[in-house]
Amino acid sequence: MRSMSQKRPTVTERAEPDVVSRLTRFCSVFHRFKILQPDASTLHGWTSGDTFIVCGLLLIASATRFWRLNHPIVIAFDETYTTAQAYCFLNGLPYRVSHPALEALLVALSMSIFGINNSWSWRLPNAIIGTALVGVTYLLGRRLFGSRVAATMAALFVVLDGLFLVDSRLALWEIPYLTFAAWSYLMLFRFAQTGDTRSRRIALAWMGLALGLGLGCKLLIPAIALVLTLAFVALFILQDPTRMSDRATGESPEAYRSAAFARQLVGVIALVGGLSALVYEAVFLPNYWFGGWRGVTDQLAYYAAEFRFQNSLVTKPHHWASPWWSWPLMLRAMLYWNETAFVAGTTSIQTSSIRALGNPVIWWGVLAAVPLMAVQAVSRKDLARGFVVLGYLSYLAMWIPVPRYKFLYYYMPALYFGFLALAAELDECWRGTAHVWEEAALLMSLAPAIILGLGTRLGMGVILALATSYVVLRRWDKRSAGILVCFSFLLAVLALFVYFFPIWTGIPLSPERLQARMWLHGAGLANWN
């Protein structure tokens, strides 16, 4: 018999345990996943070693991003939109382009300081942000995997990849939204790994700000970052809804958990979603200020017009277009800028070009690393690894239903997760904790680049030598074999960075040297020319 002191539960309270139990059952699989806790991390606080590594990485990144930044001094590729939009803003004119205006606002700021008559000035913001991305990647890798080696390698991949280099040296939209997305991922895991309520709120506020800035850079693509981070925040809260609250007495645990979860979820959506929406909307204010738009209905009309425009691109072919599935294989590179100089009276010609082409070793290594990481995420119940894999797949899968023509650089946000996955896998090799088949898969991913770069005969010889060395070392010492894999990979990445650097930065090459770098030159899709 129920005692008189017991209060009759309200409808809400009766329903709450059911909701929680249903959610708990639904998410039981995630409950078993673990988040890297600060205590569980192999790293204990920031050390001078971290400072040294970050400074070194930033130094290398700035050297590659700022060197001859003014070259070419003409407008390259889609810079025509960002610079024109910036110029319009500087002259108090509205400008409407497919993408939100943050990149153009940054370019306008730089132009207002350093002048318009300088290609360096309109590329400066991206060079700074592209350099900052390297530092953010180190912090993210360190937090995700608790390893300096993984963090350093992830940041190195950002430094040494061609597409990230090229887009950091031109006034295009990709690098800013990628950097802000990376910052939001960093804040997500800071949120997950912090117990203090205030720190968690600050992390969420930073996340909202970063997501808003990302959304303000590029049409729609950064929305994946918003959905991904919000979903994982919800997941982290669900794992322990009471973490941000002191448990009140006199309430059933289920009811308390349910109420805490609901309140925190609403709070997170309001804080992160609201802040990002505020920043996103603020990016459009120049269009209102300069009279292009007068009210929100004009902005809605812009979305409708943009939707019609994107749909109009469905049937149009494009020379540089490539399907989404071809991006991980890097079948179709893009030419951003090209200039051929003829030598009078001779047949000597030199071509300077800037090509949207990645570092093949990194790109094809990512193809091996992501499935390996997916297996580890499930087998180890590791939420950080799961996040990386889901991030990669989400950014790639978002393009499957999109019918318009697509370009290789749309792969960059997925590739960024690929860098993290590859770095973590190589870190496993470095520590000697990787399985034979994992190391073999990573070594095998080097094979296409070795054969295409050195030719079939020499390439096969190098692969054979590498495989033999690995087998011998593996029998002798497991860790040494892992270190061999790591070093082979990094050496190949570095060699190809040097080799392809001229076609990423517009250094003139003779036709023979240029053609030698066009590893894929088929008649169809597989063509880097």
Next chain:
Amino acid sequence: MKPPQLILLPLLWMLFCATPAEFLDHNFLSNGDFSQGAGNTPSHWSTATLVSSASSTTFSRIRESGAAGELVISSIKRDTARRTQIVVLEPGWYRLTGEARTEGFDLRTRTTALIGISDPWQVYRWSPGKPGTSEWGAGRLYVQLVTTSRVEVVCLLSGSGGSVSLRHFRVTRVAGEPSASAQKVELDSLSAVTTSNRKEMLLKNYSLGMEHAKQQQELRRARRQIEERCRKNWHFVHFVPATGSYWTIVLTMLLLVAIPIFGWRALGETKPR
């Protein structure tokens, strides 16, 4: 003034007027009508290809007896091929004119044909004919030289196949600056060919960094491009009338400020309500 002197004056005037006209009509190109030469090789014109080993690129000359010739460059594989001639020109304005047509262009592969002048950095040109058709089209390009220069005149085909034909090619002097709407190029002393070895010049330029004058010229071009696009978009924006009310954006911003504040406070509560 005596009568014979009176007769002489108009004659002198006519001579004065006639000389510049003749001078202005002079074609500075040697064999610009491609009438001289042996077989497929027109006199005074040299050839070059980007892909040195390309056997799929052909240079030819079509000439019917008594008529002006026609220069043809055709390619069946990816290549950049050119016919060039170097002419020495005094400072002033010049006009390049000619008729050209393209055939067999695959528009998807962005094959281009360019006719104009090249400097170590780029080709200033017009694109001949209507892409995708084989109709003859007339082209015109104005060039200004500030010093006496060796200028490389070029007919170029770049891409994965097709052919470009050129006839009646002329470089003539013009009296003054052409109209604002004309396609024109200002070549400073650096842009024009002043040395016999352009490769040396190119490498020297790269090793020393871009020359200031060259940069200024490129930047002027870039700025014009930026301004042009801005102006076009400005017109485009204003063809779409703004219909909204300012208070809607004010309210939206206020709402968007309130939502994160609510979220911040909701997350800060120590226990549920």
